[in-house]
Amino acid sequence: MSFEGVDFYRLDGLLSEEERAVRDTVRAWVDEHLMPVIGDCYIEGRFPKELIPGLAQLGVLGANLPEEYGCAGLNNVAYGLIMQELERGDSGIRSFASVQGALVMYPIHAFGSDEQKKHWLPRLAGGLEVGCFGLTEPDYGSNPAGMITTARETKDGWVLNGTKMWITNGSQATVAVIWAKTGAPDDVASIRGFIVPTSTRGYAAKDQKGKLSLRASDTSEIHLEDVRLPKDAILPKTGGIKSPLSCLTQARYGIAWGAIGAAMACYDEAVRYAKDRVMFGKPIGATQIQQVRLAEMLTEITKAQCLVLQLGRLKDAGSMTPQQVSLAKRNNVNMACECAREARRLLGANGILVEYHSMRHLANLESVYTYEGTHDMHSLILGEQITGLAAF
Amino acid sequence: MKIAVCLKRVPDTESRFTIAPDRVSVDTAGLKFDMSDFDGYALELALRLNEQQGGGPGEIVVLSLGPEGTQETLRKALSMGADRGIHLACEVVPFDGLAIAEALAAELGAGGQNYDLILMGRNATDTGNATVGPMTAAILGWPCVTAVSWLELKEGKGTAHRELEGFTETVEFRLPALLTIDEGIARPRLPSLKGIMAAKKKPVDSRPAALGEPRVTVQAMELPPERTGGRIVGEGPEAVPELARLLRDEAKVL
16 A cells, blocks of 8 residues: 555645646655665665656756746645655655755746856756755854855956855765855855856865765765856855845745655554554554554644645745744654654554664654754744844 | 547545445545546557657547546646547446447547547446447447557557467557557556646536436445455364365365
């Protein structure tokens, strides 16, 4: 029996036919192409890059960007459903798609020149190029405005120097969107984005080893040493820290949906196991303790679904705020962590095996909880929104 | 080539069925629906035939008969690459294959249609009658080949394979023809997301189905009895005679 999603509140009725078709198509793709390999990839610590052409052909890369650039031109609810379905498979695969779409294609679309858009977007949508997003630095995680990477203007272009860390897709990327200060170290307004082909001299990426989470995803450190770029490498419409933060809002929006996919995968597995596994002469699903676990999971998943659906409608209407995204990312990822943990426990000893999915999701979600604004930072963003007083 | 593919919208085969209070139909509340499996193979075959033609003039028309929701199945076919859809509207799909065949033949055989090929699944995954294809062909007076597992078309003629129990049959026929398609001929593709968006812009005409008078009706529907537990007749070689006796006298399978 293949995966069954959760729709306890008949939210399907609030989706359009196209939105449901997109979700069902990506779900079928994940069943067919990702599920058979994900366990081995996770154990081997390998991103399944052989799936990139398939993802591109399906049209998931930058799916909410316009058709004129070779993208699918979907609305944001359909885009969210794609993220949900990919993360039902694995957070690492969803991370790949998030980075390519929301952190590389989105800034090129939002801040790039016509030439940059025409050159890069179709190639990224088609999977001919793989992108990464260089914002975080070893000493500047939650506080990216403090970055020390510099871009110095010369008479014929730019020279970049600095180090970026925790960069998804970093080592396999063919192009990087790098954020750097063009002015003094304390000049936050001078932060600009640059399109950097990774074959440029002085660019070096190396994978971060020893990860116990997101093992089917590449995470890298990027070193930029006198990386010389032409004048037109700069994203002309970027200006200040709000430019990269707006990209993060896009990615966090997708994560809020994606987390539901991971949670549903764990719930689905837990329900099946609870019905099948017999102990003391009856299925463990007939015991109160497991029923409470499952009821809690179903409730939290359903609440999370209501959150993102309305968030998506707001985004499509153009009135979504970053704080609303913070609330959804914070709630839904935390919810997914809880579901994965409870599912893993319900599965008993089997729950630690890779042939089941809950512990893989649990381990992945610890990263998702921490990246794209930690859970705690989103609490503080909401705190500031509520009180008007920044605690960071 | 102008190809018509007839699609039936059926409950997803992974659904758990319950019988409706009328005792003659399946309760559709909460059921998921999709294109019948064999019809998916027929559609994929049509798409490949026209792709192989290399952009020559060709059209794939998908037809489906049923209630409003049937249009969703047609749009799925359009998102996979069919060119336009025809929805033959009726409240309930009759059980009688002849009643359906009469409606399909009235549409497909109408003047000026000039189809080269009509494809449909070997049988519907819900009713499993396998009658609509041959009956439609009979009304049209067209050659019909059922359960096609391989196909080649050349100069107005076709060669098809049929996988039968223990052997393969090769048959030849002239076009236009109606073929029913077996599994395995061509695994249906997933629609692309762009295809899903493009399908919104493709035309779907809806008109009332000219259904024939049903001559066969369902009188009762029952779920299969719950399976009872197995029985252990003994252990080791000593149990064999007793097992053989039971298989012969009780189960009557030997």
